[in-house]
Amino acid sequence: MMSLVRPELSGIKPYVPGKPIDEVKRELGLETVVKLASNENPYKVPDAVLEAAKRALSEMHRYPDAASYHLVRAIAKKLGVSPDEVIVGNGSEYIIDTLMKVFVSPGDEVVYAVPSFVVYRIAASVMGAKRVEVPCKDYRHDLEAMAEAITDKTKLVFVCNPNNPTGTIVRRDELDQFFASVEGKRLLVVMDEAYFEYAKDPNYxxxxxxxxxxxxxxxxxxFSKIYGLAGLRIGYGIAPKEIVSIYNTIREVFAVNVVAQAAALAALKEDAYVSWVSMKVYEEKKKLYEALSKMGLPYVESEANFVLIKVRDSKLAFEEMLKRGVVVRPTDSFDLPNHIRVTVGTPEENEVFLKALKELLPLLR
Known part of the structure; x- marks a missing residue:
């Protein structure tokens, strides 16, 4: 049967998500596990969001609104765009996949930085595209090199800002220069801003x-990150009207479930919660920086809700942390060996992580 499989799919490495808490408990016989591997919001959602989700469950026997009518209009109003410039989907990954289907044919080129979000590579490979991977410079997008990598065959350019897994940003002046250099070219620039609400740099x-x-x-x-709806899978985007029209033509009919729509609609009203989470993460991140500096472990200052830490052996760090009930993310799958990515958790979770890290210092430095 493998002879029937599309040749473009051979050799694709699957996306490796952070280990689920229940799985770690089963495998290692642990009662308590702290998960700091998937850049989730560790704080519970506001009661209003939870209640909206519960109410929506009473409609679970019905298909959801295929157009996400109310949610699309709420997003448009909040961001000051037209409803026909809004797309929604079952997570940002789904939207990325669908954009690839819209624009990319076999042999077309897709440009992105490395290390960056692994889904760009996977989605481009599935479409038979040529992957143009531009190495980061000092953990940051090298936009000048990315612009130079663009050819007449380039269809999509992805800019992950803040970048995952480094947490670094592309500054406003750099982005201005990049757009000036590619203006007039027949391509689409996708700004992936999954961690937008966490960034505090004035140049972001x-x-x-x-x-x-x-x-x-x-x-x-x-809505998966700061809004705390990762388990419901819902992402959104702002795009030119003609792209939205084509996107809606080929997307799954019921791309966003009824509970996700209701929860996201309620979450959009929770500005105070979003600000609180953003500040809480910022404060906890500073504490992590201080502790890492005292331990002598190099790290990358982040504008997201995670910190990239350099270690001697990322696989060993992951395994030893796991034994101590802490799940972190080795970044080898991002083509970034000898690093781990750690989500900024609650104060209590961060203390557990730092305690385990201190125990492992002789193995990590």
Missing amino acids: PDGLQYFRRYGNVVVLRT
Whole structure:
């Protein structure tokens, strides 16, 4: 049967998510596990969001609104765009996959930084695209090199800002220069801003400004991170009307379930909660920096809700942390060996992590 499989799919390495808490408990016989591997919001969602989700369960015997009518309009109002410039999907990954289907044919080129979100590589490979991987420079996107890598065959360029797994940002002046250098080229720039709400650097650019200025920009955001809806899978994007129209033509009919729509609609009203989580993560991140500096472990300052830490052996760090009930993310699958990515958790979770890290210092430095 393997002879029937599309040749483009051979050799694709699957996305490796963070280990689920229940799985770790079963495998290692642990009663308590702290998961800091998937960049989730560790704080419970507001009661209003939870209640909206519960109410939606009474409609679970019905198909959801295929157009996500109310959610699309709420997103449009919040961001100051037209409803026909909004796309929603079963997580940002789904939207990325669908954009690939819309734009990429076998042999077309897709440009992105490495290390960055692994889904760009997987989705491009599935479509038979040529992957143009531009190495990061000092853990940051090298936009000048990315612009130079663009050819007449380039269809999509992904800019992950803040970048996953490094947490670094592309500054406003760098992005201005990048767009000036690619203006007029027949391609689409996808600004992946999954961690947008966490960034506090005054030089961090809002992708919507570039969407409004240019006609070839898509901005992706998500409810999975700061809004705390990772388990419901819902992402959204802002795109030119003609792209939204094509996207809606080929996407799954019922791409966002009824509970996700209800919870996301309620979450959009929780500005105070979003600000609180963002500040809480920022404060806890500073504590992690201080502790890592005292331990002599190199790290990358992050504008997201995670920290990248350099270690001697990432696989060993992952396994030894796991034995101590802490799940972190080795970044080998991002083509970044000898590093682990650690989500900023609650104060209590971070203390457990730092205690385990201190025990392992002789193995990590």
